Amino acid sequence: MLRRTAVFLLLCALICASGRGASAQTRVPPINFKERTLPNGLVVYTAQERSSPTVAIQVWYKVGSKDDPDKRSGFAHLFEHLMFKSTKNMRDEMMDRLTEDVGGWNNASTSDDVTNYYEVVPSNYLETLLWAEADRMSTLNVTDKNFPSERDVVKEEFNSGVLAPPYGRLFYAIDKLSFEVHPYKRPTIGSKEDLDAATLEDVRAFHKTFYRPDNAVLIVVGDFEQAQLDAWVDKYFGKIPRPASSIPRVTVKEPERKAERRFSETGPNVPLPAVAITYLAPPVSSADADALRVAESILSNGESSRLYQSLVYSQQVAAEAFGSANLRQDAGLFVLGAILAGGKQPAEGERALLAELKKMQTEPVTKAELDKAVNQLVANALRERETNSGKAFAIGNAVIMQGDARRVNTDVERLQAVTAADVQRVMKKYFTDANRVVITYTGEAPKPAGAPGAGAQKEGSR
Amino acid sequence: MRNFLKGLRPASLLAAALLFAAAAFAGGSQAQTGSPGAATPQETPPPPASPRSVNVPKPAERTLKNGLRVIVIENHATPLVGAQLMVKNGGEVDPAQLSGVADLTAELLTKGTKTRTAPQIAQEIEALGGVLSSGAGWDASRASVNVLASKTEPAVSILADVVRNPVFKEEEIERLRQQYLDNLSVGMNSPGQLASWVASRVVFGGNPYGHPVSGTPESIPRIKREDITSLHSTYYRPDNAVLVIGGDIKSDDAFKLAERLFGDWAKPSTPLPASQAKADAAAARQRVVVVDMPGAGQAAVVFARRGIARTDPEFYTGLVANSVLSGYSGRLNQEIRIKRGLSYGARSSLDTRRDVGPFVASAQTKNQSGAEVASLLVGELSRLSSEAVSEAELMPRKAVVIGNFGRTLETTEGMVAQVANLALYGLSLDEINRYIASVQAVTPAQIQKFAGSRLGATDAHIVVVGDAKEFIEPLRKQFPNVEVIRREELDLNTGAIRKSGGAAKQ
Numbered sequence: 001m002l003r004r005t006a007v008f009l010l011l012c013a014l015i016c017a018s019g020r021g022a023s024a025q026t027r028v029p030p031i032n033f034k035e036r037t038l039p040n041g042l043v044v045y046t047a048q049e050r051s052s053p054t055v056a057i058q059v060w061y062k063v064g065s066k067d068d069p070d071k072r073s074g075f076a077h078l079f080e081h082l083m084f085k086s087t088k089n090m091r092d093e094m095m096d097r098l099t100e101d102v103g104g105w106n107n108a109s110t111s112d113d114v115t116n117y118y119e120v121v122p123s124n125y126l127e128t129l130l131w132a133e134a135d136r137m138s139t140l141n142v143t144d145k146n147f148p149s150e151r152d153v154v155k156e157e158f159n160s161g162v163l164a165p166p167y168g169r170l171f172y173a174i175d176k177l178s179f180e181v182h183p184y185k186r187p188t189i190g191s192k193e194d195l196d197a198a199t200l201e202d203v204r205a206f207h208k209t210f211y212r213p214d215n216a217v218l219i220v221v222g223d224f225e226q227a228q229l230d231a232w233v234d235k236y237f238g239k240i241p242r243p244a245s246s247i248p249r250v251t252v253k254e255p256e257r258k259a260e261r262r263f264s265e266t267g268p269n270v271p272l273p274a275v276a277i278t279y280l281a282p283p284v285s286s287a288d289a290d291a292l293r294v295a296e297s298i299l300s301n302g303e304s305s306r307l308y309q310s311l312v313y314s315q316q317v318a319a320e321a322f323g324s325a326n327l328r329q330d331a332g333l334f335v336l337g338a339i340l341a342g343g344k345q346p347a348e349g350e351r352a353l354l355a356e357l358k359k360m361q362t363e364p365v366t367k368a369e370l371d372k373a374v375n376q377l378v379a380n381a382l383r384e385r386e387t388n389s390g391k392a393f394a395i396g397n398a399v400i401m402q403g404d405a406r407r408v409n410t411d412v413e414r415l416q417a418v419t420a421a422d423v424q425r426v427m428k429k430y431f432t433d434a435n436r437v438v439i440t441y442t443g444e445a446p447k448p449a450g451a452p453g454a455g456a457q458k459e460g461s462r
Numbered sequence: 463m464r465n466f467l468k469g470l471r472p473a474s475l476l477a478a479a480l481l482f483a484a485a486a487f488a489g490g491s492q493a494q495t496g497s498p499g500a501a502t503p504q505e506t507p508p509p510p511a512s513p514r515s516v517n518v519p520k521p522a523e524r525t526l527k528n529g530l531r532v533i534v535i536e537n538h539a540t541p542l543v544g545a546q547l548m549v550k551n552g553g554e555v556d557p558a559q560l561s562g563v564a565d566l567t568a569e570l571l572t573k574g575t576k577t578r579t580a581p582q583i584a585q586e587i588e589a590l591g592g593v594l595s596s597g598a599g600w601d602a603s604r605a606s607v608n609v610l611a612s613k614t615e616p617a618v619s620i621l622a623d624v625v626r627n628p629v630f631k632e633e634e635i636e637r638l639r640q641q642y643l644d645n646l647s648v649g650m651n652s653p654g655q656l657a658s659w660v661a662s663r664v665v666f667g668g669n670p671y672g673h674p675v676s677g678t679p680e681s682i683p684r685i686k687r688e689d690i691t692s693l694h695s696t697y698y699r700p701d702n703a704v705l706v707i708g709g710d711i712k713s714d715d716a717f718k719l720a721e722r723l724f725g726d727w728a729k730p731s732t733p734l735p736a737s738q739a740k741a742d743a744a745a746a747r748q749r750v751v752v753v754d755m756p757g758a759g760q761a762a763v764v765f766a767r768r769g770i771a772r773t774d775p776e777f778y779t780g781l782v783a784n785s786v787l788s789g790y791s792g793r794l795n796q797e798i799r800i801k802r803g804l805s806y807g808a809r810s811s812l813d814t815r816r817d818v819g820p821f822v823a824s825a826q827t828k829n830q831s832g833a834e835v836a837s838l839l840v841g842e843l844s845r846l847s848s849e850a851v852s853e854a855e856l857m858p859r860k861a862v863v864i865g866n867f868g869r870t871l872e873t874t875e876g877m878v879a880q881v882a883n884l885a886l887y888g889l890s891l892d893e894i895n896r897y898i899a900s901v902q903a904v905t906p907a908q909i910q911k912f913a914g915s916r917l918g919a920t921d922a923h924i925v926v927v928g929d930a931k932e933f934i935e936p937l938r939k940q941f942p943n944v945e946v947i948r949r950e951e952l953d954l955n956t957g958a959i960r961k962s963g964g965a966a967k968q
Binding site: 027051052053080081084088089090093096097098100101102103104105106107108109110120122123124125126127128131132135148149150151152153155156157159160162163164165166168223268269270271272301302303304305308309312313316319339341342368371372375376378379382383385386387444 | 654791858
């Protein structure tokens with residue numbers, strides 16, 4: 001599902017961006033990037049990497065679903081889809097002609113804080129793609145002809161991610177029920193009513209407001225000549241004017257939680273109950289973020305992790321257990337959860353999850369667990385950075401989420417510096433009773449035996 | 463996310479640049495159609511520069527005295543090593559009543575050896591920053607490790623231990639059995655997964671590729687410990703296995719490591735059992751099956767039929783034909799998603815195996831559109847055989863195949879998987895170097911002929927899993943022979959797919 005995919009990617013990127021030279025023998029080679037800012041405000045990061053004749057091009061816009069217009073939940077993501085439609089100089093889907101048709105690929109993703117567009121092409125197409133990215137930054141041309149069918153695609157994306165999978169409705173509910181006032185409470189995929197309400201005028205206004213050089217970061221990693229690349233960037237992006245208007249920013253702050261809140265959700269065709277627990281977490285820029293990421297790894301990374309060993313392996317209370325530090329530019333969430341094993345109930349999963357958190361609060365984690373977490377983070381970083389595209393994502397996450405491109409090459413030292421006492425401190429600080437939201441998820445009551453198979457369902461797609 | 467058809471794992475490509483020089487700039491020239499009222503003239507996209515050439519890495523190989531074939535591919539770009547021990551049999555050797563036993567056996571490898579418990583295995587490998595996984599697919603069972611290059615030796619030692627010395631403790635079997643049943647219960651409630659399982663039964667009936675590789679809710683409880691140990695002793699032997707090691711390691715070191723860890727793995731004196739996969743060429747009757755799942759959030763629509771074996775001489779024609787249909791800009795997604803907004807993604811796959819594997823085209827759509835999507839899938843398969851693909855359409859679809867191939871070679875894991883697959887089917891490893899030329903050589907006439915003889919709609923099956931009341935009427939108009947099965951009546955253990963006693967509802 002989109003929401004989970006988007007969140008997961010972000011999470012992965014954050015972890016990956018952090019693994020740096022941790023173990024004695026293995027170091028993550030630094031990404032030697034160059035940074036410059038054009039007069040119109042576009043910030044450009046480039047890293048030459050000549051091992052394969054390909055190049056990764058990415059444009060990250062500082063706009064996400066938290067910036068959805070009022071009563072238009074899902075709009076930033078719908079807009080992302082429309083960026084593949086026509087511009088002044090390109091017909092619908094021409095980005096696919098320029099990438100897929102020459103052996104490359106493209107995609108884009110929207111999360112709460114950022115929307116990114118990315119492609120990989122044979123390196124002799126670099127100039128073409130720089131032209132194309134500049135073109136859709138400046139001359140997008142969405143029409144009555146291409147808008148409605150793409151909106152239908154997004155509604156099917158909603159169906160595929162939220163309604164069809166047995167646990168789609170649970171993941172859809174997590175942000176909605178976890179934030180009280182911050183726009184993070186709106187699901188990135190939005191609601192069908194709000195998607196239907198979107199107009200062409202909304203599209204034009206959104207592009208004008210947020211898609212501008214001073215709200216974007218261009219990243220190029222791969223096979224290129226530096227001087228040539230710089231000249232192309234100047235030629236195609238340099239001429240895009242910087243608007244005089246200011247860029248609106250979300251200023252709402254999520255209030256501290258005062259008492260535990262509990263919710264129950266249901267869905268059709270849910271074979272095993274589930275439970276999710278969220279805690280309001282600090283922004284990704286917080287000094288506590290590193291310790292929370294190490295805690296996340298110890299709780300949930302791999303089959304030797306505490307949640308797997310306890311809930312899935314020893315107690316066999318869960319078919320699957322998860323814990324993730326879903327940190328964002330503003331207050332994020334630490335989400336834990338379990339899909340219960342057959343015959344088990346949400347209360348049992350909740351008790352088992354809370355017991356693991358309690359253990360982390362009362363006893364320091366071991367040296368072996370800290371070392372393991374760092375080795376896992378280093379190896380993950382290496383796996384991500386095998387490709388030009390992966391290196392570009394690592395830079396993008398450092399710039400946009402951590403606020404400093406250099407973090408791509410310094411982050412692991414910070415993680416290595418995390419101590420058992422740090423982990424224990426953040427566990428005590430954030431994982432309190434008052435900071436907890438609990439969501440249980442169960443199947444809708446089954447129809448009486450022998451009833452015809454066509455009973456109306458409360459939440460069927462319609 | 464704009465689309466999920468393309469791999470989320472970022473990667474790049476090797477070879478497309480080589481083949482698609484300036485002339486191959488498909489689409490660019492078509493961009494110049496007028497934009498009335500534009501204040502400034504339209505711009506032309508800058509054309510590509512001349513391409514750089516690439517090298518495909520060269521595998522080295524040796525066969526140990528016990529018959530274990532060892533293949534090494536050096537790639538020193540990143541300090542990672544991947545190793546895969548592949549046994550050349552998988553779910554196709556499951557006895558008819560014991561669907562899932564090969565997969566369960568492979569999963570259990572990492573759940574305890576003579577000297578390590580399951581938690582110890584996980585702890586040791588993850589402390590190294592490694593990822594260890596195992597499972598069975600069709601034609602093969604695999605255990606793989608990916609690890610920091612500096613930790614190669616301890617990690618591959620654990621790999622050898624789990625393959626050679628698993629103990630299959632009852633306690634671990636019961637634990638995994640329950641996990642399988644839980645996962646199956648989720649799959650039985652997921653329209654896409656369920657449609658895929660049903661399609662395999664409809665295409666292959668009671669033959670080996672017909673059952674779900676991860677078993678059924680009825681077969682998993684039947685599997686006993688001796689079924690597992692017997693499968694392990696029969697198929698897990700050095701002369702039925704291949705070890706592939708790739709990444710930041712010198713060939714000599716890799717061969718030495720293989721000899722030390724696997725050289726004394728004894729080869730049984732009994733002969734290897736003959737391959738059991740027989741896809742049965744007898745044409746099954748064409749079926750249109752609806753599985754009714756009230757409340758389903760979408761209808762999963764599948765077009766399925768027998769495809770080809772991996773060693774079929776028309777393999778590359780099949781690859782390219784499938785690419786005309788599949789991929790973001792393939793015909794299925796063009797018609798179903800891009801033109802009509804009926805789905806988040808439509809795709810097809812030609813799954814080539816030791817024997818004839820399935821060809822599957824599929825899409826998920828809102829329930830009300832189930833019949834329309836079925837009709838579009840059939841229409842596109844028919845069109846592929848009724849008219850030749852133009853060169854202009856074909857060239858970019860070949861570029862997609864070549865680009866995807868290049869990307870798999872760029873990561874340690876992808877390279878290892880690619881080489882292991884060639885070894886599995888007894889193909890020359892040199893085929894890596896011929897791949898691009900073979901794709902390039904495919905002609906429109908070959909594709910049209912292949913589509914008619916191997917992908918035709920007339921001997922294909924349709925499966926739709928969803929809320930039947932929303933689409934059954936229009937579907938029945940198109941396919942009067944449609945069978946409707948309530949999910950509770952579904953039986954994945956036989957080709958009939960209906961529990962006995964349930965009357966056919968037509």
